[in-house]
Amino acid sequence: xxxxxxxxxxxxxxxxxxxxxxxxxxxxxxxxxxxxxxxxxxxxxxxxxxxxxxxxxxxxxxxxxxxxxxxxxxxxxxxxxxxxxxxxxxxxxxxxxxxxxxxxxxxxxxxxxxxxxxxxxxxxxxxxxxxxxxxxxxxxxxxxxxxxxxxxxxxxxxxxxxxxxxxxxxxxxxxxxxxxxxxxxxxx
Numbered sequence: 001x002x003x004x005x006x007x008x009x010x011x012x013x014x015x016x017x018x019x020x021x022x023x024x025x026x027x028x029x030x031x032x033x034x035x036x037x038x039x040x041x042x043x044x045x046x047x048x049x050x051x052x053x054x055x056x057x058x059x060x061x062x063x064x065x066x067x068x069x070x071x072x073x074x075x076x077x078x079x080x081x082x083x084x085x086x087x088x089x090x091x092x093x094x095x096x097x098x099x100x101x102x103x104x105x106x107x108x109x110x111x112x113x114x115x116x117x118x119x120x121x122x123x124x125x126x127x128x129x130x131x132x133x134x135x136x137x138x139x140x141x142x143x144x145x146x147x148x149x150x151x152x153x154x155x156x157x158x159x160x161x162x163x164x165x166x167x168x169x170x171x172x173x174x175x176x177x178x179x180x181x182x183x184x185x186x187x188x
């Protein structure tokens with residue numbers, strides 16, 4: 001049984017086990033109990049719950065893969081952006097999103113950095129389940145265990161499609177303004 005309480009003014013959780021102590025006739029004459037402080041475990045569980053809620057509510061796509069690159073987790077934003085459900089993504093390689101536009105060298109460099117234990121940051125043009133293209137800024141990091149071995153990779157990805165579209169429109173408007181300015185100068 002777990003109970004909450006306070007020890008020296010600090011909240012503590014204690015796991016208790018009680019076993020009846022019987023005499024030779026089988027009558028209960030007392031209890032033997034063991035108590036173990038499980039406060040750290042409870043605090044870790046609460047921290048995991050908080051982090052889980054933050055990841056689920058994140059405005060960025062989050063993908064966790066194993067070291068072979070197979071998807072272990074995607075958050076709801078990933079599903080919203082890509083159109084792939086959690087079940088459709090689970091066990092697949094993120095290459096299901098590949099558009100073919102970034103050169104293969106980008107992916108090769110990314111994997112070299114990750115396998116060396118380094119973070120990788122960059123842009124991808126990916127393809128949604130329905131075939132639409134979209135741009136995202138990705139930050140991919142290795143997750144290491146207590147012994148320093150890489151067990152997973154976590155990708156945090158922001159959809160930057162609208163930003164890229166606005167940059168292209170701005171560049172086009174700038175180019176048109178330069179052309180108009182040249183015509184104006186030539187006319188004068």
